[in-house]
Every structure is written in structure tokens, then in C-alpha cells.
Amino acid sequence: MDPFTFQMTKILFGVGESSKIAGLLKDHKAAHVMLVTDKNVWAAGLTRATEAAIAEAGITLTLFKEVVADPPSHVIEAAAEICRERGVDTVVAIGGGSVLDTGKLVAYLAKNRDRLDDIYGSDLATGERLQLLLAPTTAGTGSEVTQIAIATASTGEKKAVVSGGLFPDWAILDPKLTLGLPTDVTFATGIDAMVHAIEAYTSKIKKNPISDQFALKALALLSTNLKKVLMNGSDIEARSEMLLGSMLAGMAFANAPVAAVHALAYPIGANFGVPHGLSVALILSSVLEFNRDGAEALYAELSDVIQPGYRRRTDAADAAAFIAEIEATCRACGVPDSLSAVGIGEGDLSKLAEDAMKHGRLLVNNPRELDYDQVRAIYARALEGRRGASRP
Template sequence: MTPFLFQTTPNLLFEAGSVRKLPDLVATLGAKRVLLVTDRGVRGAGLTRGAEAALGAAGLACDVFEDVVADPPSRVVEAAAALARARGADLVLGIGGGSALDTAKLVAYLARTDARLDDLYGVGLADGARLPLILVPTTAGTGSEVTPIAIVTTPSAEKRGVVAPVLLPDWAVLDPDLTLGLPAPVTAATGIDAMVHAIEAYTSRLRKNPVSDGLARQALGLLASYIRTACADGADREARAGMLLGAALAGMAFANAPVAAVHALAYPIGALFHVPHGLSNALVLTGVLRFNLPAAEGLYAELAPILDPAARDLPAGRAAERFVAALEAICRDCAVPASLTAVGIGVGDLGRLADDAMRQTRLLVNNPRPLTREDARAIYAAALSGPPPAAGTEDNAPS
């Protein structure tokens, strides 16, 4: 068998109401002063209230940095790290979506070292110690709580990644109650993001491994089973729990079998037009999958029955097409915007998007099929009007 290395968060707690246990986890890490990293929306919605109350009741000091924004700029990360140093934090607690968790990872590292953020972009360049770190997601999407990756927006509006094992937290706390009532558009976008993580991990050209494969399949099954229900009924606890666990499993998968062209093409959409990351992925998802079909048909066919049981006995080509169609159906059913024009992107923007996508070399090398600038521009161009109308049911007939 091909050798591989698999790394993930060492401790994961999955339990409704588990934020009440945060003081015990902080104590096991020997900390007494916590810096809570979050954003104003999450805190304003009361999602940090339970954690703050529990820490206060346990006599633990808790300072709050709540200025995280989507696609966090480097200046926000640096400001949070400066606060951690100024207040003498000895543990960082991230609560929120992927932006808050990514920021918390980097704060835990920067507050303990003399490193400059600009020197960390890339793979394995953050190699010093960090403060103890606990991450608590409030969306079921990024899987950031189990990945060694943090994404930052540079002053030039480019998304750059810091990738290093030291960014894996000591604890990931999955509390489904924190995702109850999440608005349907956010549920859909973050859920699609998690599904993309599973799909791209399973088809990654580099570092594909059997552990990630198993996690990706399990994640895709959970996410596909629950995403429609979670969007339709934000209070459904079973659906919320399934989505949260699915996102974490997908995160474990792609942290070890990296994502590829869907993310490479999504990043410029988010950085240049401030489109949420999950929605950016959804807008280019099926275009990239169709581009990859000549190289990934067999792998898509293996995943197809997870989304569409009728694809189980079809030839690989038809099963792969059903796989793409099933993802389009999920996006439609969850009311995900279907075109780039719906988010304010026009023909005149395609060249810059393609140029920026080609800078994502860290991701493009993992794609099952080599992708050129012309290919990227063509995928963006097709996404201007969205996917074609839903296919008929002719494939239901025996082959």
C-alpha cells in the first residue's frame, strides 16, 4: 500500500450542550486567562453566552476579541494576536464560523512566537509552539476545528493559507445546539462547502488515502441525508447534529487529502466580491466537476450512490453524471443562488477571476485533471448563467 500520514485534532467532544464543559477542558490545559475570538454576529446572537457564563462561574478570566469578519484580513488577525499578548492570555478559545476559528488558530500561534504573519503563508512554515487552543464551530461547513489550515485575506485581496500541524487545536467541541436556528441560506452554503470538502478529498490527486476516503464517504452520507431538512427546519436537532458531525468528518478528510479546483476557483470570488465561502464553492462546483469528469469519472461513480441510490447499478459514465445532477438538485432544493450574475459578477470580471484562481497553486496541484487559465475562465463563464435545466428521468430506465 502507498504510505501516508494522517493527522487530526487529538480530542473531539460531540454533545449537545457541551459548551458547559469548557471550564473543565481549560483546566486540563492548565490555563487561567482565556482570549475568546469570535465575531459580533455570533456574540450578538448569544452563541458565546453559555461559554462566557461557564468560564466566569469557574473563576476564569475571559477577554473577548469580537472583530473577526468574513475572509479575515491579515490586519484583524494581527490585532487579535496583539490583544492576546497585551492581556497575557494563556489559552485561545475560538467560537464561530470558519473565519473566527481560522483567526483563533493564528492568534494562538502568533501570541506565543515572534513570527510575522507574512512569513507563514505556505505549508509547514509555522513550526514553533502555540498557546493552548480550543475551537467551537457554530456552523456546519468549514471543518476548521479539525484542520491544520487557516485562510487569510492579504492587503492585495488575495486569499493565502497557513498550513501546519501546530494549528490543529487541542480540543474541538461540537455542540449542535449552537447551530439551532442558523438561517437557511447560511445552512445551505456552509453545508455545500462541507460536501465539497468530502468530494475533493475523495478525488484528490495527491495524498489520497484510505482513512480520508472512509471519512469522506461517511461525511457525504450524513450531509446529503440532512441538508434539506436542516434548511427547511432550523430547529431540527437531529439534522443539525448530523450536519455538524458530517462537516467535522469532511474536515478531517480534506486536511489529509487536500481540496482542489473547486476551492481554487471559489477563493477569488470570495476575496474580490465578498461572497461567503460556501456559496463561492457552490457557484463553481458543478462546472468543475463536469470539467473533471474525463479524469475522475470512476471516483464520482463510486460516490454517486451515496447521493442517488438509483446510480448504484449504472455504468460509470452515467453514474458520474447522476452524481453531478444530484448535487445540482441539492443546491436547487436548498435555494442556493445558481449563477455568478446573482452575486454581482459579470463578463468583465472573468479575466481577473481566472488570473487569481491560477495563483492557487497549492490547491490546483491536487485536482484530478490539470486546469489552465483558459479552463478556469470557461468554468466561470458557464457559471454566469448557472447550471442547465434539470435533466429528465431517462436514466431511471435499466441500462
């Protein structure tokens, strides 16, 4: 067995457990907290109880609710500057992936004089950070348990900061915070979480026995419960299992990184303003089809997870069934059949492929090596949708 490392953070999980955030802050002797969120989460009232509890605990509170999707660097740096000016010692982030990623970067930048543009990449953020607590309101990104934060750089590109120092002190997972998620956000983030599990399980370089177990359990929970919450968004048990699955997938890919699906999804979001989860869903089946030759046995194993008891006689048949079932899930969730549905045309494919090739830190994890022509062919297949009869 090859050597491996596995990292994770402290977790508080359960219905209503977000009510304990103020207690955790007192335990950590927090004196001044910045609460990071976005206007939609704040308007929905999802931060109100935490705000009140922090005030009741006698802890000074600064509210920052200016986070937007795919947060631009200037928003993150502005929040960090507020932290420095006001003497904030702890960051609490409540929201979706963009909010949680912003919270991580704010906690780091507020403690250091590093420029965000200088720390994109792996292990370049080497300083300390403020205390950090994260509470997700979506079952999708798994950001609350990863050492990765995605931001939009000054160039307009989506870039990642990857550093062990970004693991939070606590991840607080309360399924009640996900009850109000709109259907489109539920399916997009749910599919994204499934892809985290799939790509972690097939990750070429750092796949390991612990990440495998988390990925398998995550995919089982997510594939079983996604359809349940789409039919009944108030099903708290299904919401709980979705949130648990998302967290486990996050733990898996924090240690066995994601690959080509995400590398090809980022340019779709950056160039066409498509939400990340939908970008992932749009490119997913085309990447899986390309990867089949390099991951056939692993896809066969995953087929048994999402269709227990339906194993065929060969890995080839099982892998094909797995891809077909994933595509069926996307269609059931309303994912468009073609990239053209989000405004992408033939003339855009070269630019998308060029941008995808910049995500080398992800492409190296893919079970099959990819060059520019193959990446462009995958985009072309996704543009053709079900009309595309050939594999790239």
C-alpha cells in the first residue's frame, strides 16, 4: 500500500446545532467576530439566531454581507481590511460555497499582509489565520471541511488557494439551514457534491483508502436522497443525509483532489456566468465518457453504489450503466442537454479549452491524461448533447 496523508477538521453535525455557534465562540475566547454571509442568506433570516446569540454572549459583531457568487478578489480583500481595522479575532461564515470560501480567505488575509494574487496555487498561504467557524446553507460544495478556497482573480479567472491552514477550527452542519434552498440550487449543488465523490474515488494521484470510504458513503447518500429532496424540500431527514453526504464528499476530495470535470466546468462559469453546480452538471457526462477507458473498473464499482444489486457481468457493462444513470439523474434534475442552453456556441470552444488547460493542478488528477485537442473534443461533445454519437 502506498503511503498517504489524511487531514480533516472538527465537526458539529445535527438538526439545530447551529444554535451552539455562540458557545463555541465563547470557548475560543472570541472577543470580536466578523460574520460573513451574502444578502440572500441574510434576507432569508438564516443568520439572525447566530447574530442574536453572539450579541447575547457579549461578543462584538461586525456583519459583512457583501459576498457574491464566485467572489472577486477585491470583495475578499475589502472584508479582510475591515477585520484588520476593527481588530476582529474570529471569522464565522454562514452560507453557500462562495461565502465559506470568502470566510476562509478573509480569516487568512486579515492575519497576514499577503496579497491574494500572490497565494493562488498550492501551499503558498503559509501564514497563520484568525479563528474560523463555517456553517453551510447548501448541501453541495463541502467547503466547510476542505483546505481549498476559490475566488475570481483580478484577471477574471477562477483560481484556487490550497493550504492546510484554510481548514476551519469548526464545521457546523445544521440541516435546518438547507430547508429553504430553491429546487434549482438543490439539484445543482447536489450534483456538484456527487461529482466530488466520483472524482475523489477516481483521483489518479492521491486516492487512498480513507478517501475511498468517504467517497463511497457520500455517493450512496447523495444519489439516494437527491431525488427525495427534489420531491419534498421539507424532508428534514433527506436534507440531513444530503448534508452529511456533501460533507463526506468534501473530506474525500480535500485529500484525493477533483479532476477534469471541475477543470472544464470552471471556464463555463467564468466566461458565461453559469453557477458552478450547473457548469459541473453540463460537462459531467461528456467527461465521464472520455474517462471510461481509464476508469472502467472504478466506474463499475460506483455503479453498484448508485444501483445496488444491479451489477452486470463485466466492468464495461457496469461502467456504461454508471454513466447512463448519472446522465439520467442530471436529466431528472432538469439539467439542459447541451451547452448551447447557456449560450455557448461552436466559436467558444477553443477559448474554453484554452482556459481549462490552465487548471493543471486538477487535470493531473484525472484518470486519463488530457491534451488541448481532447479537452476541446469533450466540450464539442457536450455542445452536441445527446446528438453526439462518438466518444472524444
